[in-house]
Amino acid sequence: MARLFPRLPFVPDETPLSWAARLAAFHTGGRLVPFLNDLGIALVDLVAGATEAITRLCDIADQDPDPVLHNTIHALGERQFLLRDESFAAEMTTGPETRFCPACLAEDEAGGYRPDALRRGRLIWRLQPVRVCPVHHLTLISRRLNRWDDIAHELSVLVPEGQRALLALAETAPVQQPSPLQGYVLARLEGQSGPAWADGQGIEQVTRATEMLGGVLEFGTQAKPAELSMADWNRASNNAWSYVRQGEDGVRSGLGMLQQRAVERGMVGHRNRFATFGMLYRWLSSPKLTKDPGPIRELLRQHIIDTTDILPQEKLLGEIVTMPKWGSISSIAKSGGVHPLTLRDVLIARRVIPAKAKDQPCSATLVDFQIGHEVALEMRRAVAVTALPGLLNASRPMVTCLINTGLLAALHGGNGQKQGKVSRSIDGLRVEALINKINQIFPKVESAPAGHVKLAKAAEMSRLPMEVILIGVFGHHLERVLRLQREPGLGGLLVDPQEVKALPARIPDKDMPFVL
Numbered sequence: 001m002a003r004l005f006p007r008l009p010f011v012p013d014e015t016p017l018s019w020a021a022r023l024a025a026f027h028t029g030g031r032l033v034p035f036l037n038d039l040g041i042a043l044v045d046l047v048a049g050a051t052e053a054i055t056r057l058c059d060i061a062d063q064d065p066d067p068v069l070h071n072t073i074h075a076l077g078e079r080q081f082l083l084r085d086e087s088f089a090a091e092m093t094t095g096p097e098t099r100f101c102p103a104c105l106a107e108d109e110a111g112g113y114r115p116d117a118l119r120r121g122r123l124i125w126r127l128q129p130v131r132v133c134p135v136h137h138l139t140l141i142s143r144r145l146n147r148w149d150d151i152a153h154e155l156s157v158l159v160p161e162g163q164r165a166l167l168a169l170a171e172t173a174p175v176q177q178p179s180p181l182q183g184y185v186l187a188r189l190e191g192q193s194g195p196a197w198a199d200g201q202g203i204e205q206v207t208r209a210t211e212m213l214g215g216v217l218e219f220g221t222q223a224k225p226a227e228l229s230m231a232d233w234n235r236a237s238n239n240a241w242s243y244v245r246q247g248e249d250g251v252r253s254g255l256g257m258l259q260q261r262a263v264e265r266g267m268v269g270h271r272n273r274f275a276t277f278g279m280l281y282r283w284l285s286s287p288k289l290t291k292d293p294g295p296i297r298e299l300l301r302q303h304i305i306d307t308t309d310i311l312p313q314e315k316l317l318g319e320i321v322t323m324p325k326w327g328s329i330s331s332i333a334k335s336g337g338v339h340p341l342t343l344r345d346v347l348i349a350r351r352v353i354p355a356k357a358k359d360q361p362c363s364a365t366l367v368d369f370q371i372g373h374e375v376a377l378e379m380r381r382a383v384a385v386t387a388l389p390g391l392l393n394a395s396r397p398m399v400t401c402l403i404n405t406g407l408l409a410a411l412h413g414g415n416g417q418k419q420g421k422v423s424r425s426i427d428g429l430r431v432e433a434l435i436n437k438i439n440q441i442f443p444k445v446e447s448a449p450a451g452h453v454k455l456a457k458a459a460e461m462s463r464l465p466m467e468v469i470l471i472g473v474f475g476h477h478l479e480r481v482l483r484l485q486r487e488p489g490l491g492g493l494l495v496d497p498q499e500v501k502a503l504p505a506r507i508p509d510k511d512m513p514f515v516l
Contacts, residue, residue, distance in 0.1 A: 003062045010063050011120055016054055016072050018121030020046060021154050023061055025116030032154050047151050048075035071123045084189055088204035089291055092128050096150035098158045099125040099140040101133035102169035105155070109163045116156045126153075129185050129207045129237065131178075131230040138173040139231045179237035180245070181210045197247035197295070205294030206244070212280045213254055213296075214240030221258075221278030248299055255303050271309060284317055309366060311335070327369040329353075329362035336376025346375055346411055378411055381428035385410075391431060393489030395456070401466040407434065407474060435489065437474065442483040442493065452482060452494040461497045464504070469495070472503045 008026045010019045017032075024035035036043055039060055045053035049072040058065040074082045079090040104122065109115045124130045125140060132139055143158045144150055150158075161169065184194050185207060193199055198206040214236030215223050228236065243254035255277070262276040273281045277300065283289070284297045301317040309331055310316065310324035329347070333340035340362040347353045347367060352375070357365045383391065388399045388408070402408045408426050448454075455473070459466050472478045478499050484492035 002060075004060055005062075007062050008117065010058075010061075010068050012067055012071070013122050013124075014071065014120040015123050015126060015153070016049070016057070016068050017046060017153050018119075018155070019068065020057060021152070021156065022117045022120070023057075025156065026114065029116075031156075032152055043152060049073050049081075050075075073126065085191070086189060086203045088202065092204045092207065093126055094128055094142070096144055098143045098150070098153045098155070099130075100143070100155065100159055101125075101136055101138050101140055102161075102166040102173060103136040103138055104133060105159060106163050106166040106170065109166075115163070119155045119159070121153055121155055124186060127185065129179075129211070130182050131234045132176055132182065134178050134182075134186075136170070137175050137177060138170060139176060139234070141169065141173065142230065174231050176231060176234055177238070179234045180241040181207065181237035182234070184241070195245045195247060197251075198244060201294040202292075205292070205296070208283075209251075209294060209296035210240045210244045211237055212283050213243065213251065214238070216258060216278035216280050217243075217254060221262075221275055223279055225279055248295075251296070251299055252303050255300065256307070259307065273304065273308075309363075310369075312369075324369040326366040327372055329357075329365045329367060329372070331363075332367060332369065332372040332376055333362070336373060336380060338376050338379045343372070343376055343379065346379065347372065350375070375411075378427040378429075379425075382411055382425035383428045383431050385424045385426060388426065388431065391489070392435070393487065393491035398455070398466060398470075398490055401470055402434075405467045405470055407470060434474075438483060438489065438493065442481050444485040445482050445494070446485055448484065448494050449482070451496055451498070452480070453497055455490060455493055455495060458495045458497050458500045462500045462503075464500060468503055468507065469500055471507055472500065475507065477503060477506045 004023065004027055008019075008023055020036065021032045024030060024032045028035050028038075033043055036046065039057065041053050041056055046057070051069065051072075051074070054068055054072055055065045057063075058068055070084065072083070073093065076082055076087065081088055081090065081093065098121070100121070105119050108118045108120055112118045124134075130140070145158065159166075184198065185203060188194060188199075188203055201209075211233060212225075215225065215228060215233075218236045218239045219228065219232065240254065243250040246253070258277055267275060273285075280296075280300065284293055284300060297317055301319065304310070304316060305321060305325050307326070309326060309328040310321050311327075311331055312322070312324060312335065314321050314324070327335075329344050330340050333343045336343070344353070344357060344362055344365065348355055348357060352371055353365060353367060385399065385403070388394070388402075389396055392399065392402075394402070399408075403410060403426075408430055411425050411427060453461065455466070455469055458464075459469055462469075473481055473493065473495065478495055480496045480499055482494040484494065486492075
């Protein structure tokens with residue numbers, strides 16, 4: 001096979017397309033496509049990184065193919081690519097855009113008379129997260145002609161400026177330090193390891209997660225990806241990397257920072273997650289998201305579950321939350337059909353939440369969802385104390401004794417001492433449990449046998465408080481308790497007065513007060 005002469009070697013930092021364009025300029029003084037046509041190599045194959053096209057070009061140019069293939073971005077189909085050991089989607093590359101550092105291109109031409117054969121398109125310029133020249137710290141310049149020439153990234157066409165004009169561009173290019181994310185991506189492509197959380201996911205996944213988190217941290221929740229410049233993205237990546245390099249705990253710290261900013265903006269109890277997590281949440285919640293974003297989605301989802309108000313059966317980042325961890329007083333009250341202020345007062349009285357919760361909106365106060373939901377259900381089942389004498393067939397003093405002993409507890413948990421509608425109510429399930437206990441445990445009789453009296457008469461005969469007698473009855477310290485078949489509730493209970501008189505010695509201190 002005839003080989004090109006003289007030999008123009010491949011430079012280890014360039015792309016195969018760059019080298020091919022330099023070969024064309026060096027040997028023909030012309031453009032890339034005619035040169036490839038003469039060699040029988042299709043431009044689309046070279047652009048796709050087809051191994052056959054690369055090796056054929058290397059054979060003709062007398063070049064070892066290994067370093068060229070090492071810098072080849074291979075198309076895998078369906079917009080997927082492979083560079084060395086890293087696979088990623090097309091969005092990880094610059095696509096049809098050509099990026100360059102004017103200072104680097106000016107240096108390529110120094111002392112040479114064939115600039116088109118000297119200018120190199122660096123491989124790192126083809127990577128989306130590389131936005132700053134690591135040599136000159138200049139923000140890269142992006143060019144696109146919106147025609148066929150874009151796919152070849154031919155510098156002689158896309159960057160026609162001479163050396164003097166390139167130096168002028170370098171003078172005006174924004175200067176900044178490359179982001180640590182950029183350094184991480186380049187090091188990873190060289191086979192180096194980095195933070196464990198970053199290394200545990202695809203290179204595109206960690207890149208995108210860092211950029212989107214950084215975009216919100218650096219520019220706020222109204223920022224949109226399409227409106228950020230390369231300098232902006234570099235700043236965003238720099239901001240977020242300080243969190244990402246610390247792994248899950250670090251990323252959660254960054255998410256917590258966004259939540260704190262939302263609180264400072266007066267968004268206490270606000271459930272609009274777009275207004276808290278901005279473009280990060282828009283990206284991860286988008287129905288158009290077809291690529292696996294990596295662990296950042298589950299991390300954000302779990303963080304929201306662990307720190308914010310969630311509704312039962314709410315769809316959060318693609319999955320249903322069957323049992324929320326937290327709920328606001330407002331949302332729990334709404335789902336439970338009770339008034340939020342009343343629910344708040346009950347929760348405070350039960351010491352589920354601190355008293356200072358009265359000083360903030362109910363929508364901003366988070367409660368353990370299961371506890372709050374159970375309390376709300378109790379409130380819906382509430383039975384007024386005034387209705388208990390009729391339900392239990394008991395006198396009003398006897399009902400008071402039931403509450404004082406703990407056999408029945410007021411909803412606020414304060415033994416009826418607090419005034420208010422809820423505090424004068426009992427959970428209906430507790431009332432039902434007491435009635436069932438009477439009906440199921442104590443033997444039925446048609447009439448009172450000799451030596452048995454009703455509870456009120458037993459209190460009169462024994463001169464013991466009704467509370468003690470009730471504890472004896474329901475704490476099973478009395479063995480001969482009966483109930484009249486035709487008289488329900490406490491009014492139908494029968495006890496032996498002689499057994500009642502011995503109660504003080506039989507009731508352990510631990511049973512006072514008694515809880516059903």
